[in-house]
Amino acid sequence: MLVRDLDRGARISVLTHGEDVDGVVCAALLLKRFPNALIDVAVPRRDLSGSYDVVADLPLPKMLEARLWVDHHAATIEEGRCEERIYDPSAPSAAGLLAGYLGLGGDELAAIADRADSAGYLSGSPRELRGDYDPAWDVNDAVKSITSKERFVELARVLATRGAAGAREAFEEEISHTRWLRGRAEEAVGEILRIAGERRPDSYIIIVPPIERGGSTFSGHIVFSLYGAGARASAVFYGQKPGREGCWINVAKGFRALDASAIAEKYGGGGHASSAGAPIGPEKVDEIRREFERAGLNPLVVDLRGMKILRDEH
Numbered sequence: 001m002l003v004r005d006l007d008r009g010a011r012i013s014v015l016t017h018g019e020d021v022d023g024v025v026c027a028a029l030l031l032k033r034f035p036n037a038l039i040d041v042a043v044p045r046r047d048l049s050g051s052y053d054v055v056a057d058l059p060l061p062k063m064l065e066a067r068l069w070v071d072h073h074a075a076t077i078e079e080g081r082c083e084e085r086i087y088d089p090s091a092p093s094a095a096g097l098l099a100g101y102l103g104l105g106g107d108e109l110a111a112i113a114d115r116a117d118s119a120g121y122l123s124g125s126p127r128e129l130r131g132d133y134d135p136a137w138d139v140n141d142a143v144k145s146i147t148s149k150e151r152f153v154e155l156a157r158v159l160a161t162r163g164a165a166g167a168r169e170a171f172e173e174e175i176s177h178t179r180w181l182r183g184r185a186e187e188a189v190g191e192i193l194r195i196a197g198e199r200r201p202d203s204y205i206i207i208v209p210p211i212e213r214g215g216s217t218f219s220g221h222i223v224f225s226l227y228g229a230g231a232r233a234s235a236v237f238y239g240q241k242p243g244r245e246g247c248w249i250n251v252a253k254g255f256r257a258l259d260a261s262a263i264a265e266k267y268g269g270g271g272h273a274s275s276a277g278a279p280i281g282p283e284k285v286d287e288i289r290r291e292f293e294r295a296g297l298n299p300l301v302v303d304l305r306g307m308k309i310l311r312d313e314h
Contacts (some may be wrong), residue, residue, distance in 0.1 A: 002084060003053060003068040004033070004102055015066075018152055018214075019043055021116035023138065024143050025058035025095040025109045026070070033060035033102050033269035035160075039153045044073075044270065044277075055082070057094035059270065070098045075261035075270035083171035092118040109159055112136040125177050125221065129172060135164035138182045142171035142218045168215030178217045185221035192222065192302050193229060201300035203292050204290075205281050209305045212238070217247060221279040227252045233260075233297060238280045247288065250274065258295040263288070 012034050012144040017023030018041025027039045042058060056070045059077035061201050072091040099105055108223055115121055115136045124133040136297065141161065144151050149175075158166045168175065176200035192204065200301035204226055212218050219236040226234060232255040236248045247267070249260040251274045260276035271280030286300060292299040 005073065006034070008034065009036055010034055011038060012081070013038050013040070013043055013051075014054045014056065015040045015048075015050070015052045015064075016055075017042070017057040019143070019289055021140050021143055022093045022095050022113045023158050023175075024055045024152060024161065025093070025113040026098050026137065028154070028159035029095060029098050029102060029104055029107065030054060030056075031156055031160035032104065033109075034088065039149075039156060041147035041149050041152055056098055065187050068101075069263065070094050072097060073186055073261075073270065074272050075265055075276065077270070082277065084231065092120070102213075108163060109275040112139055112164060116140050117223070125153070125179075125182060127182065129168065129175060129179075136185070138164050138168045138171075138175055141175040142167050143174075143231070145181075181217045182221050184211065185225070187220045188218070188304055188307065189221050189225045189229075191307055192226065196300055199228070199300060201298055203231055203299040205235045205237075205285060205289055205292070205295040205299050205301045207285065207301075207303040207305060208235045209307070210238070216248060223248075223250050231296075233292060233299075235288045235299075237280075245279060246277055247280045247284065248275070248277050249288070258292065258297065263291050267274065 014027060014030050014037050017062055019088035030037050039208045044058055048058060049062050051065040054068045055064060055066040056069065058063050060066065060082060062068050062079045065081040068084040072088055072094045076090040086101055088097055091097050096110045099107045099110035101174045121136055124231040126133040126137055142155055146155065155167060155171060160168045170269040206222065208219050218240060223234040223236065231252065233251045238246055251258050251260050260271045261271050264270050264276035264278040267280045269276060269280035271277055283297045289299050289301060
């Protein structure tokens, strides 16, 4: 029997990406269809194993098994066993694919995941809870400051039952923290451009301090702001604690000379051609710099770890 044909009361097991909008919306869509679903979370750059009814927005390595696997990442792993496979690297989100499969096409949450995962927001990033802005920001800003699986599952349940408006009310503290981080990111952008001075680099490799709870708000805001200043690509090193190192590689729209996923794969990671991650720390800065230079770029390395960006901590 197909997963979508199971009884509404089925207690299915779900593994989804626990760090972003796409992952939490996948969980919410499954909770809409199966309110008793058991939600577990993981991140794609860690070893994945076990057996689940649904694996969504994650790779499917050999040690992972699913009745239904749903993903859209271009450089994904699909060596594990599954009975149903829904994979389309051209799709803007895994949630959109899952919504179609479950008969929830056109769902507000799937549209939110499409916009968030492709950076296609309908408005600029907000600084406060008030105002007229894309509700996808509320979902993004909530999930980016969540630090426990329990809170992640609660967000998924709120989205399933009350939508994005409910998330704004129930996750005000997390949303406010994420927006505080954006303010600190604005300061960091000013510092980076000051360091760049007259050099006018076309790309950046940035080492950030452990300022974030677990998301990528701080680094993401820096990267996309630098694109507005003419950058073509960026790499961000974060999480200097053992076992939590990471490098996020991102390429500006329209720049084809650098494939982020191809670089990430060399270091045990993966993702999209325009955005990918690998489990490596700042000790690999020189290697990533050479990858950029091979693509014809002239990167500037900036270490923000000594910058006093935590003043007036939220």
